[in-house]
Amino acid sequence: MFGKTGVLRAAIVVGVALLITSCTTFPPPGPPASGDGCAKPATAVLNQPASVAVGGTARNYTWTASDRTGPKPLVIDLHGLLEGVYAPVHPEMSQYSPKALQEGFVVAFPIGENNGLNWDLGANTASLQFIDQLLTQVKADACIDARRIYVTGLSYGAAMTTQIMCYRSEVFAAAAPVAGLLPPLDCHPTRKIPVVTFHGTADPILPFGLFSPSPQAWATLYGCGATTRTTVVESDPVTLQPIYRDTWACTDTAVESYVIEGGGHAWPGSAFSTLIHDIVGLTPTSISATDISWDFFTRFALPE
Numbered sequence: 001m002f003g004k005t006g007v008l009r010a011a012i013v014v015g016v017a018l019l020i021t022s023c024t025t026f027p028p029p030g031p032p033a034s035g036d037g038c039a040k041p042a043t044a045v046l047n048q049p050a051s052v053a054v055g056g057t058a059r060n061y062t063w064t065a066s067d068r069t070g071p072k073p074l075v076i077d078l079h080g081l082l083e084g085v086y087a088p089v090h091p092e093m094s095q096y097s098p099k100a101l102q103e104g105f106v107v108a109f110p111i112g113e114n115n116g117l118n119w120d121l122g123a124n125t126a127s128l129q130f131i132d133q134l135l136t137q138v139k140a141d142a143c144i145d146a147r148r149i150y151v152t153g154l155s156y157g158a159a160m161t162t163q164i165m166c167y168r169s170e171v172f173a174a175a176a177p178v179a180g181l182l183p184p185l186d187c188h189p190t191r192k193i194p195v196v197t198f199h200g201t202a203d204p205i206l207p208f209g210l211f212s213p214s215p216q217a218w219a220t221l222y223g224c225g226a227t228t229r230t231t232v233v234e235s236d237p238v239t240l241q242p243i244y245r246d247t248w249a250c251t252d253t254a255v256e257s258y259v260i261e262g263g264g265h266a267w268p269g270s271a272f273s274t275l276i277h278d279i280v281g282l283t284p285t286s287i288s289a290t291d292i293s294w295d296f297f298t299r300f301a302l303p304e
Contacts, residue, residue, distance in 0.1 A: 024087035026060040029053035033136045038143035042069045052137045059130045060111040064097035068104035071145035075107040078153030078160045084116020093272045106142050119160035123167050147302040152176040169193040174300040176293035183217035192222045192253035196296040198289050200263025204281050215257035225249030236284040
């Protein structure tokens with residue numbers, strides 16, 4: 001799935017990112033998280049470095065929190081291959097921090113395995129254990145609505161989002177993988193986690209043809225009915241081609257897929273993606289994956 005071409009292109013992406021970002025210094029992990037963040041005063045946090053101990057190993061992340069009072073939704077935003085080597089890269093890509101401050105929620109950006117190289121895919125992995133511990137820590141540091149925790153991610157982060165859909169569907173209320181949704185192979189979620197996904201048909205890193213069956217595979221797993229295609233954009237200003245939205249007739253869940261004709265391996269609407277178009281291909285500007293995914297998330301919560 002992530003061949004030599006993908007690794008090379010990802011390495012170039014990180015090289016470009018080095019020109020416009022700086023390294024992040026993470027503090028050592030503190031004692032195990034305890035207490036309820038809702039007992040603390042609501043405080044705004046912007047891209048703050050933090051660490052948590054997982055199996056005796058320090059695992060790093062950055063996070064942003066609105067100072068809105070009361071329980072807040074939480075979004076976990078997962079980086080792509082190599083993006084986590086330099087912590088500011090993926091937050092710059094998705095712009096989920098400004099969205100959190102604007103809409104009054106919390107977002108965390110975990111750093112994957114091998115100091116941000118990748119994610120450990122599968123059940124009972126170090127990556128899943130990290131996500132579990134991160135959730136415990138963030139709930140202790142901020143007032144989180146446990147019924148409204150969501151996950152998104154780009155590329156390898158989309159693949160990791162798929163693992164969370166498979167193995168943590170009782171924790172996350174909805175998911176939004178970008179350019180990398182995997183089919184539910186050997187996957188037995190305990191609930192039908194709603195999903196919205198995005199993929200460009202001209203993706204040079206993770207070819208659309210390999211991933212285009214994935215939304216239907218999830219819809220089939222969920223027992224959804226027929227699909228309906230609508231035209232969201234007739235002609236994007238960058239790709240000069242249409243963007244389609246496929247929706248499946250589902251009960252008690254949702255499966256939606258944005259098909260970006262001529263789009264590359266990009267986070268739709270991202271200025272950072274646009275900047276590196278020679279590497280990732282074309283980034284559509286007529287839609288925003290951040291805005292669409294957040295609007296999608298607000299439709300869903302775990303059952304009481």
